Amino acid sequence: MPLYLPIAELSMNIFLVIGMGAVVGFLSGMFGVGGGFLMTPLLIFAGVPPAVAVATESNEITAASVSGVLAHWRRQGVDVKMGIVLIVGGAIGSFFGAQVFTYLRSLGQVDLMISLAYVVFLGSVGGLMFWESMRAILRQRRGYVPPRKPREERHKAWIHALPFKMRFRKSRLYISALLPLAIGFLVGVLAAIMGVGGGFVMVPAMIYILGMPTNVVVGTSLFQIIFVTALTTIFHSVNTQTVDIFLAVLLLFGAVVGAQVGARMGLKLKAEQLRALLALMVLLVCVKMGLGLVVQPDELYSVADVEEIGGSH
């Protein structure tokens, strides 16, 4: 059944759209990730213009994160103060990212930037995650338990030397506000240019750089993602008019159903195995994007309406 999307200005099969949402929802439910890094490339492969895919996906992630954060909120798993600092950083990052996005779009280089960002970030995060999870799996087989680091040694010395210290009670931390601001900023930029929530960067950063306790990490990152993707949606709406609400709602519908099934599947697997699988998937998307950059394309030329690009006329 074809459905005409008025903002994307193309006709897509409604079941294909819901199906894509369901598959990504299933995977994100299973691995406990947002799924933006899978959905945006999938939309692009399905023929949605990259700019529309990125902007629309921000809108869908807002919705997905709201439904995700509710459960963490009930469990007291959200550090609101830390979240707000991350949001401030994220807002600045998202604004900056959206400006870069609009500028590169007028130059015709936005597709390149999206691909490069995917290759770099998915490659490094996926590689690290894969390495870490494989090590954990091997260690477990050998029966080795790493000694716990004492609390005081969780942070590197330079982190304690930073100014503007703040107390985050829920995370039981007393650290410089500059750190969460910087992490938030990076996540905001990624949200604007890649159409992701940024959880795959933020969660490791919260654990390994900030040293937050794991029970508040996911809830707080979802809390930040709601606000930052909401802002990103608004920035893209104003700058490039590429947010398609209908596409977002259809994807969400599929994703919600898929996530329920995926979450149940995820319970049956061990955490290290899940992480290793997720890492493999991340690397797969990275390689697919990377090949698109390196392999000579069949068609060297491309055409775009100038009106769509915004700006020059």
Place this chain on the structure above:
Amino acid sequence: MMRFLGLILFAAAVLTAPAQALVTDLSNKRIEIRYSFDGAELILFGAVGTTPIDIRREDYDVVIVVRGPESPAVVRRKGKAGVIWVNQDQMLFPHAPGYYAVAASRSLSEIANSIAFASYGIGFQNLPLVADSGKGLMMPDPEFRDALFRLRSSEGLYRQEQDQVTIINQGLFRTDVHLPANVPVGEFVVETFIFQHGSMRSRNRITLNVDKEGFERAAYNFAHGFPLLYGLTAVLVALTAGWLAGVLGKK
């Protein structure tokens, strides 16, 4: 059936009308893009009537050109920079037709010579396309021009030597007009040319409108007219949908 009946009534009206050289009409002159829009198929029919020189006595050829609204289009060419392929050169066509289709009763080369077609601007190669280099207008690089034609042809937006005009009987002809789902909105011009012995004998033009309608139109206008409000609405929709999903998912 209704279309066929309409065709007969139309033909009867035209053929009895004197001094009417050429009349054409479309099965639908107003295309509405709605939620289920997946392209449109139109029938164009026309009749050659009586004129001082009655062209019905001899065989004739029909060439029909459908041209969509013009808009600026940019064609980019990828080149290799280091190990990756990036867009390097680009050429802006300020007046590229958003849709362009040529249908003919025979292959164009059999109907007339290329000079005749060039003088009427029939055929993509004869369109007066200019390029904007940033320092003024100039003749486009033929490679970019060909790329524009090739890319839009693959999207179904440019069609040449693909559609047949069927001559039903001596005075009556018809053709199908195929509009793809990604057709641009605006006013389309449908020009019909009658050729005989390699020269143009008669021509006429009618228009066709393609527009987003109802909800689709409202959504598009809202997004482009009030982008901030649209963005806020998108966020509100997402928050509500996400909250609903979270509450329902708990059960």
